[in-house]
Amino acid sequence: MKTHRNLPFFVPHAGCPNCCVFCSQVKITGERAEKDINVEIEELRSMLESEKGEFDESQIAFFGGSFTAIERNRMEKLLSVANEYIDSGVASGIRISTRPDKIDEEILSVLKKYRVTHIELGVQSTDDSVLIKSERGHLAKDSFESAKLITENGFVFGGQMMIGLPNSTVESEIQTARDIVKMGASEARIYPTVVFEGTKLYDMAMNGEYKPLSTEEAVARTAKCARIFYEAGVKLLRISLHSSENLKNAPLGANHPAIGELVKSRIYTDIISEKAGDCTGKKLIIRISKKDISMLSGHNGQALELLKTKTKADEIKIIGDDSPRFEPILEIQGD
Ligand code: SF4
Numbered sequence: 031m032k033t034h035r036n037l038p039f040f041v042p043h044a045g046c047p048n049c050c051v052f053c054s055q056v057k058i059t060g061e062r063a064e065k066d067i068n069v070e071i072e073e074l075r076s077m078l079e080s081e082k083g084e085f086d087e088s089q090i091a092f093f094g095g096s097f098t099a100i101e102r103n104r105m106e107k108l109l110s111v112a113n114e115y116i117d118s119g120v121a122s123g124i125r126i127s128t129r130p131d132k133i134d135e136e137i138l139s140v141l142k143k144y145r146v147t148h149i150e151l152g153v154q155s156t157d158d159s160v161l162i163k164s165e166r167g168h169l170a171k172d173s174f175e176s177a178k179l180i181t182e183n184g185f186v187f188g189g190q191m192m193i194g195l196p197n198s199t200v201e202s203e204i205q206t207a208r209d210i211v212k213m214g215a216s217e218a219r220i221y222p223t224v225v226f227e228g229t230k231l232y233d234m235a236m237n238g239e240y241k242p243l244s245t246e247e248a249v250a251r252t253a254k255c256a257r258i259f260y261e262a263g264v265k266l267l268r269i270s271l272h273s274s275e276n277l278k279n280a281p282l283g284a285n286h287p288a289i290g291e292l293v294k295s296r297i298y299t300d301i302i303s304e305k306a307g308d309c310t311g312k313k314l315i316i317r318i319s320k321k322d323i324s325m326l327s328g329h330n331g332q333a334l335e336l337l338k339t340k341t342k343a344d345e346i347k348i349i350g351d352d353s354p355r356f357e358p359i360l361e362i363q364g365d
Contacts, residue, residue: 177213188217222284248284320350
């Protein structure tokens, strides 16, 4: 089996013209916003040197901030160093993440020249009222237009969305996930909203203008969107922000350390309970991929308890086998 990894390099908030209410790139990455370009290049080189290893594919991934909004010379210097490491075989490609309103034909030709292969867009929501309330500084149409340009120009497109932004609802989040699929995404990331101190969102939460997500809400709502991606064959690269001390210390919102696992577990319980229906007085036997057994039996048995409550089965037995992931096979005994 091919081994793949990302070599992430964070460019915190550099060049971003905006200040979204939830954004605290400094808090997320734990770094100051602007750095001397020479220092940054040395850090990039040192990361790439230290990451040389036995992988079939390695992608240099420029994350944080809005890569294509960085001052042009700075952006090209970073890409140029990345290209040296593609030439020497350390990496096989480059991925970047950026804002939907910072993509056009010209920037795409520059990215192509530097062998960028994957572009992730911070779509966040396709509901304009959510984007406006979150002070994103762009509208849903920007995401649709940029995604079209990205896919037409042969890049692999990834859509990033958020759960629990101001004005957001379960329905608008489901629609956003569907829209990202429609935009032609091959990959997606879902970020349940975390509230960092020092952000406008924190002030909004403090004055009652915004209600932060509880872990349960974040899990239930994220699972609905994640399922749309799984069912559409869109690769879900990540659920939740990268772990860091700052994330751990965020005072409000969805910063549970195992949120990704909880979401996957919830997808299973949703699929199984929908398929099983009311199992009162019956025994429910569930065959799932052995790779996923922990999703139903782990987390202190919470998933199993939820399944018992939802299906009302007298007894539930879980068997791990070679079934495909997220395609449980059910047998109901006592019909
Ligand atoms: S676009 Fe990204 S980097 Fe810029 S303010 Fe918003 S979240 Fe922060």
